Amino acid sequence: MAAKPWYRAVLAGFRKLKDRGADKVDLQGLMSFGIGSSPTSGTVSHLMCGNATNAKSCPSQGLYACEQCHLIKYCSEKCKAQHWSKHRSYCLHPYLSETWQPMWVTERRDPSFLYPSHLLTLYRPTVDFWGDLPAMDCLRLQTNEGMNDHRPLGDLKLCFAASGDIRNLVQTVNSLPSDYTGYCDILLNDTNPVLVNRNFVILFVLLSSGPSLEEAAELATHLMYSAALPGGGAEYVKRCISFIYESTGEFEADLSFQRCLNTRGEGKVYSVQPSTGIKRLLEMFHSTYPLNSALKSMKETTMAPDRLDSNEKYFASLKPSHRMSFQRFRDTGILAPFSLSTVNFTQPNRFLFSPQGVWLVPEDANPLFGWDVSGVQSSGIKHGTSPEDILGCLFFHVKDEFREFAKRVKELRIDIHVTSFDAGILSKGITIGALPAFEDASFDRILTSNLVDHVGLRTCLSDWGPLLNRENPYASILMQTKAWHTHRPHAAAQWGPNAMKVLMEKCNKIPGLEVKMKSVFAQGVRSPALFRLVESLDAFSENEDAFQEYLRDQDTHSSAAAFDLQLRAAHRVHPRRFGIPLDAPKWQKLPDLSSNEFYDLFTIGGANLPVRFLEFESIDCGSASHYSGDS
Known part of the structure; x- marks a missing residue:
């Protein structure tokens, strides 16, 4: 059944206001734009019957979860029986067997x-x-x-100098005290115009007045991760893009795009970027x-045939x-x-x-x-999803984070400034006052991501x-390097010529493990367990x-000293590396994780084992006890 036009829902809301008193209700809570994920275009706040x-x-x-797969839930035995013919292919799938093995x-x-x-393969651009x-x-x-x-x-x-997505921004804002009374100015930059404008549109969907927080967070979740969108959601995104880029966007003489958008609160979302990047986005959204x-x-x-073994190698670790x-x-x-029916998803996510x-x-x-x-799993459980449905849990978790x-x-x-410039050019522009x-030119945090891998530490x-705030003793430049071991x-153990040597040494140090490992080594290069072990070696390799x-x-030290x-x-x-707590003693060089913690962080969570983190502060940062907090 088609959803009612959004304006009818709004008029119905006004009638309720008249009856109940406008000062007692939140007007936004009565408005539905029909952009939700459910088959009726409503939002999904709890797990629905499968x-x-x-x-x-x-x-x-x-x-009630299916006793066999625990992935889907029903409201009753009757619904479970009615749906069995649809669910059967998933519930009896070989992937759910403990003895499943990759095809190789x-x-x-x-x-x-x-x-x-x-062999020469066709180049496929990726983002x-x-x-x-x-x-x-x-x-x-x-x-x-x-x-x-x-x-x-x-x-x-705060400055995110090379931020491809908004996860760090979201995590940071969500950490602010709920009673925070100061002003927070945030700069979000990346060189890729597709990523930048995707972020800009998602921020507009989340932060502009219109849909409820629930609807906005749900649509933003799909804009981030789903290949398809609900029909109503896709139409709403089209209107957003038209409003942002085509209605009153300002193109200055220097061919730059500048835009200032209101939010639900006091803050605003700004964008300054070359206008050439806008053309790519409009091409994507005007496609048919x-x-x-x-x-x-x-x-x-x-799911290409030549990726089958690579895909199944990852599946074998899950x-x-x-x-x-x-x-x-x-x-x-x-x-x-x-459990969710996706019949409502009728349009491609053109992002x-x-x-x-x-x-x-x-x-x-x-x-x-x-x-x-x-x-992620805690969020899923809160909304009724089983931990086994890990991506269903992720849906609710991302939505909760976006709503918050x-x-x-x-x-x-909070003001957010979205830009798309080379990080070095941007820093020089800030120095001369190009961004009012x-x-x-005084940031309390500067997150450079892995720029150090591309331009070198001294340049960074x-x-x-x-641009670091020297009046704040806690101000810092945060870096990460993925390529330090290249x-x-x-x-890096898993990439080095001594990987198998390291593995054998670790096995020999654990009593009885060498016996259990015989079957693994007997399979040689065909052993999925052996691949998992080799790929996890860097978690247990001391490379300080x-x-x-x-x-x-x-x-590093003289380069840093040159800039005080x-x-x-x-x-x-x-922490300096994944798996080690921030407050760990200095002598701890390696992660100390249970098997479940390792699985969550590295196997399914995807933390890159060799990555290292650096933090720089002012030499004359002063005593933290004297910091007033005024920028």
Whole structure:
């Protein structure tokens, strides 16, 4: 049944206001734009009954999980029985078996990824939409400014110099105290215009007045991760893009695009960027390819025959139920609970496809990478989803995070500035006052992501060191390096020539383990367990000496000193490497994780094992006890 036009729902809301008293209700709560995920275009706030077909869906809440797969829930035994013919293919799928093995094992052949083809393949442009590192709160107030409980937290200026997506921004804003009274100015920059404008549109969907926080957060979740959108949601996004870019967008003489948009609260969202980047986005959204063509392109990429072994290598590391949850996502392209009917998703998400309908997401991209898995499962449970449906849990988690983010921006005083410039050029522009909001050139946090891998540490410090707020002793430049080990063959265990040697040494140190490992080694290069072990070696490989060598090669200490900075001896925002707590003793060099913690962080959470983090602060940062919090 088609959803009622949104204006009828609004008029109905006004009638309710008249009856109940306008001062007693939230007007926005009465408005529905019909952009939700459910078959009736409503939002999904709890797990729905899985008894759904293309023609009809049970509107009740899902309460009882399927005893066999635990991925889907029903409201009653009757609905379960009615839906069995639809659910059967998933419930009895080989992926759910504890004894499932990749096809290369059952066919007794070597996996194809051991011998990558050297034949010329067609170039397929990709965009890193989803990121591959866990999001971070760049404030970490409890170990920084928040330590001064007797003083109110003052104004803050934050810079995300190379931010492909908005996860770090969301995590940071959500960490602000609910009673925060200062001003927070945030700069969000990236060189890729597709990523930048995707962020800009998602922020507008989340933060502008109109749909409720619930509707906005749900649509933003699909804009981030789903290949298809509900019909009403796609139409709403079209109107948003028309309003942002085509109605009153200002193109200055220097061919720059400038826009200022209101939010639900006091703050605003600004954008300054070259106008050439806008053209690419408009081409994507003015395209006309149908959904079936888009999904065909997605599947041809993600489920191509030459990727079978690589895909199954990852599946072999997952729990059976999680394999099935990911397979459902591959089948539909939609991030949603396993129980949800996706009949309402009728339009392609044109953010994730080229103007010709070609899937732009990298083959190995994973929507779960970058999120805290324990938090993801907790969110799912809160909304009625089983932990086994990990991507259904992720749907509710991302939506909760987005809703909280939009709520914070509504209630606090936050301005967000979205730009698309080379990071070095941007820093120089800020220095000469090109962005009025940051004319004092004084940031409390500067997150440079992995720029150091592209421009070198000294250049990174030269660009951003002068822009650090020297009045705030907690102000810091935060860096991460993914490539520090690239030219050091013994630095990263899984990539080095001594990987098997390290593995054997670790096995021999654990009593009785060498016996259990005999069957694994007997399979040789066909053993999925052996691949998992080799790929996890860096979590247990102590490479501090090699990393210190990297820092010396970068001339880190003298480069920092040249800009009155120093490398922090004790980190205050993020641990030096994944798996080690921020407050771990200095002697702890390796993660100390249970098997479940390792699985959550590295296996399914996607934390990159060799990545290292750096924090720089002012040499004359002064005593933290004297910090007033005023920028």
